[in-house]
Amino acid sequence: MEDGEPTPESEKFKNFTESAHESSWGSLHDSELNIALRQQFSKNNSKKDTSNIEIATDVDTDEDILHYSNNNGRNAVATDIKPPTLPNYAKESVSDDWGSMNDSQFISFVNKISQTQRDSKSTASVKKTLLSSDKANNTAESSVFLDEDFQISSTPKCKVSNISSSPILLAQKLPQLREKGTEVEYQEDVMTKQDYEDSNRYAFEDHEGYFKVKNTKQRKQDQEYSEFLKGKKEDGQTFPPLFSNCAIHINGRTDPDILQLRKMILLHGGTNVPYLSSKGIATHIVAESLPPRKRIQFSNCKVVSPKWIVESIAAKKLLNWAQYRLEQLGEYGQQEINFLKVNTLMENNDVSEVQTGNIADHGTDMEVNDSLSEDKRAEKEDILSQELSRAGVDARDSNFLRIFFSKSRLHHLSTWKADLRSEFLNKAAALLKERQFDAPKNNIVPENRVILHVDFDCFFARVSANLHQPMIDFDNTPCCVTHGGASADVSSCNYVARQFGVKNGMWFSKAQKLCPNIVCLPYQFDDYERVSNIFYAKLLALNIDSILPVSVDEALVDISSLCMESGGDTMGVLKNIKCELDTATGCTVSCGSGKNVLLAKLALRKAKPNGVYVVPSDENQILRFLDDIDVRKLPGFGDRLFEKLLSLMGKGTNTTVTISSLRCIEKEKLISSFGIKTGEKLYLFSRGVDDTSIDLLSDPEKYLRKSLGIDVNWGIRFSSNAEVEDFLNRLAAELSKRLVDCCMTGSMLTLKLSIRHPDAPIEPPKYLGMGYCTFVSKSSRLGISTRTTGILSSEMKYLWRFLNVDPKELRGVGVSMNKLIPEGNGKIDTNNQMKLQFKPAAATSLHTAIQKELPEEVFEDPPALEPPAGIGHKIQTHQNFSPSKRTRGDDFLSEEIDWEVFDNLPASLQEEIKRELRKRKLQSSPIRKKVASTGKDIAFMLSPSKRTPNNIQQHDIYNLITPEKVNTKDENQIIFQGINVSEEPKILKKLLFWMDFTLEEKTGIEKKDLELFKDFMLKLLSRNDVIRYTRIVSAMSTYLHLKKDMRGYEEWFYQLKQLKALPDEQSFTAFEFRF
DNA sequence: ATTTACAAAGAG
DNA sequence: CATCGCTCTTTGTAAAT
Ligand SMILES: Nc1ccn([C@H]2C[C@H](O)[C@@H](COP(=O)(O)OP(=O)(O)OP(=O)(O)O)O2)c(=O)n1
Secondary structure, three states, rough: OOOOOHHHHHHHHHHHHHHHHHHOOOOOOOHHHHHHHHHHHHHHHHHHHHHHHHHHHHHHHHHHHHHHHHHHHHHHHHHHHOOOOOOHHHHHHHOOOOOOHHHHHHHHHHHHHHHHOOOOHHHHHHHHHHHHHHHHHHHHHHHHHOOOOOOOOOOOOOOOOOOOOOOOHHHHHHHHHHHHHHHHHHHHHHHHHHHHHOOOOOOOOOHHHHHHHHHHHHHHHHHHHHHHHHHHOOOOOOOOOOOOOOEEEOOOOOOHHHHHHHHHHHHOOEEEOOOOOOOOOOOEEOOOOOOOHHHHOOOOOOOEOOOOHHHHHHOOOOOOOHHHEEEHHHHOOOOHHHHHHHHHHHHHHHHHHEEEEEEEEOOOOOOOOOOOOOHHHHHHHHHHHHHHHHHHOOOOOOHHHHHHHHHHHHHHHHHHHHHHHHHHHHHHHHHHHHHHOOOOOOOOOOOHHOOEEEEEOHHHHHHHHHHHHOOOOOOOOOEEOOOOOOOEEEEEEEEHOOOOOOOOOHHHHHHHHHHHOOOEEOOOOHHHHHHHHHHHHHHHOOOOEEEEEEOOEEEEEOOOOHHOOOOOHHHHHHHHHHHHHHHHOOOOOEEEEEEHHHHHHHHHHHHOOOOOOOEEOOOHHHHHHOOOOOOHHOOOOOHHHHHHHHHHHOOOOOOOOOOHHHHHHHOOOHHHHHOOOHHOOOOOOOOOOOOOOOOOOHHHHOOOOOOOOEEEOOOOOOOOOHHHHHHHHEOOOOOOHHHHOOOOEEEEEEEEEEEEOOOOOOOOOOOOOOOOEEEEEEEEEEEEEEEOOHHHHHHHHHHHHHHOHHHHEOOOOOOOOOOEEEEEOEEEEEEHHHHHHHOOOOOOOOHHHHHOOOOOOHHHHOOOOOOOOOHHHHHHHHHHOOEEEEEEEEHHHOOOOOOOOOOOHHHHHHHHHHHHHOOOOOOOOOOOOOOOOOOHHHHHOOOOOOOOOOOOOOOOOOOOOOOOOOOOOOOOOOOOEEOOOOOOOHHHHHHHHHHHHHHHOOOOOHHHHHHHHHHHHHHHOOOOOHHHHHHHHHHHHHHHHHOOOOOOOOHHHHHHHHHHHHHHHHHHHHHHHHO
16 A cells, blocks of 8 residues: 555546546646545545445536536537638738738738638739728628637627727738748748648657747748848838848837838848747847846847837838937946856756747747757767756756756746736736826716726647647547646646547546547647737737736626717627637637626637627526526536535535525525625626726726746656755756746745645655655744745755654655745844743744754743644644654754855856846836736825835855855854854954944855854853853844944844844743753 | 635636 | 646635734
């Protein structure tokens, strides 16, 4: 059993796992699984009712699948009658901007056009056709194709402002279309033959090859197109080849947006670089602003504002890019950063792929190999790539995190979401500031609000399929995005696959069983981001009242004003928005609307796939709409709540519950079984009531991030404590980096561990997965708001030791910063500082040390014993928690304060970045992934207590030889630096000098010195010389108090805080000894 | 009565 | 070979204050 023999329980677990993945992707996670299992186990143990439960589980699952099939059935019918999507060419032909298409879309589009226009050679006739089809788009087409899916019909002639094609743009684009068409037709042939191999599942076995080809292909195509254009001067339009020597990459959302910029660049002879590959191609990067991460990545490129393009074109000559250099880069020479970077790369013998952690394991266009011969380089890369492949599956490798995150879909989703939140919050903040005086109160009463929920249909699957070569008939071919192995998750599958019962989150082996012909597509995170940028750019271009990003492919939008303008034709507005988004992205979205968020979300469920749905605002109609909806569709209503509800209603597990029956349950009953908030929410939801706001301006602080964490629950396999602590060091560095990225510091740290459940096999069914686990978490106050890697890692290691988990049983590690404040806004956690006056700090590393060195009975006394009873007890029951068995403390001094190099970066580079952050300006217009400043930019909106000048500098910790020398060893005499303890003033003088020195030094306290110092202090304590001890700490604290503005202040504060906390325990101990 | 620590659930 | 099971918010609960 211990060795992972498949016991009945673990077998059951496996079944449960798989069915859970099927029945509800995303809503049932392992933590929940674990709960479910725990519950089942306990049930089984107490009631001996195993078979019953198993059956129940199965039935539940089947039912769920059935339910979804029904849903798909409806879609299938619709598909049979009429294709739910427009034929690609029809949609694309009405696109007002071909720039939004990717290569394959473009090729297909052009082919269709040239096919339909085969006989007509004149530009004018093409124009006419396109124009008429454009018209069709706005009128007939919506009724013909879309009405099929609309639940409520409306006139197709609605007009939404801002979204119709500009006639000027249209006229400009027409000749290009035709010309590009003939050009590309040829191009496609060549490409198909020379570049692509038709492999069984993947078009390309590896992403790298794929991206290289894609990049090459697009650039080549763009280039031929521009060359072709150059020769053409008809139509009176000229496009001087301003950018002929430029290869330009557009980074994220810009103004004017990426579509327009790309067009401008290509028209004027430039090369567009859609993806940054490891070959240094891009000469310029266009962006509005960049977060530190990308700033380093892009450091050897000329990073310019979009204005450079616009104004160069206006001036009809290439303007000096330096004038448009992105301001944030400021004074640090790009050369210099590049130089540092290159050196780092070479020293580390690293490859750019790992360095940058780009999605397809790609680096930037940083080229470090100029000096190496091709052969040598290839050889080197070969060796490195071998090392890399190990690094990706071994958490002990220093590159593991980077590789893991670069391939993790969930990491990307989370990151995108956080970035979007941050960006839109900043936008809102800027807007609020602008408005401060003219208060443009929007006068729409809640009853008349129209909330739109818009979401791509099977986002990843659609985008990946669009890019796939050979082309996929998306509406008839089952396909899904997955890494491809049997136990790999299906991230997203299309609706064809869903008819077979395939679901997002299901294991691929299962999906394949259900649907043997399913096509497997690779992840293409860059493209998801790119399409998402277009999506949001389009939404922002509308006259919307507010917008709340829900996910990379999903947003809540207040369209009350738009609907008012259109005379209440909500359906028409939705259709237009849908059309607009479909054409711009080459995907399909669905739109649902209602007078509140709840109704909008439910409407979207009805609208999917590829449709729109409007919930009317009449109360009775709302209730009728809700009546037949499954309660499981309510937002926030997952498996666990459903289970509870079933038991509350005394229903079997295989039933569904409609909202109308939920409505029959009294409020009190709901509250008593679900808790006050949840009960009340369910009560209101069942009546269609929901007052959730989506307005970032209404309460900006609410949307400011409150925690920042890192979780790794894959690939965690350690054999020793040292390996774990090494990993924690790297986690700390990563956490610190992310805190820098969003300009925040935090004062509480939480470590969360996943531990193999005793009943789970050693190796779970999923390769390197976490399997069935128990979880423990422990948090600690730092006493100071910080993000210093050294402090974080030290604290994490303390928490790790505290939790006392066998490294071999560890299956996952998470760490999170909890009491966040925006950078520079008050350094000290005053709340906690106050507490320090009265009682020892919460757990700190040094406590551990003391515990280790004290006799065992100390642990039995609550004041000295850090863990509150609850925790200790819980851990004990789960995993033999026994503090007294902890290893002796000899290793403490060498391991406890493990000051690592501050970060992976050279200190000078770090310094530059931080300076840069401080310089950041409020009005810089934010761009997703380009603006990391969550905190600072909206600092002015925070309550005054949280606002303080940000003149306190961050400090570094860096190894440095200080004036300290080796301590002497004497058993009887306490000697510090050759000075006997009786000469206390001398020692103090030395200490203050040392402190002063390190406070100024940007490299901080040298690790060895600190060890020696602590060693000395601990000796004092061990002799019960609390008086001296306290005197020294007080003197140092007082001195430190005068040095608040020094860079080393924070670190010293932390250290002294720890030292201060010790005597309380010590005196207690002494007291104990005396009696 | 609040505040705090921890755990669970739910989302994409 | 595989595989990349993240990360944040909200809520419930029990215990401490
Ligand atoms: N367990 C999950 C759930 C979602 N996703 C990713 C893939 C999806 O494409 C994207 C968006 O999630 P949605 O819930 O919107 O699902 P889809 O867009 O795939 O399908 P649809 O919205 O049409 O139901 O998030 C994922 O990787 N794993």
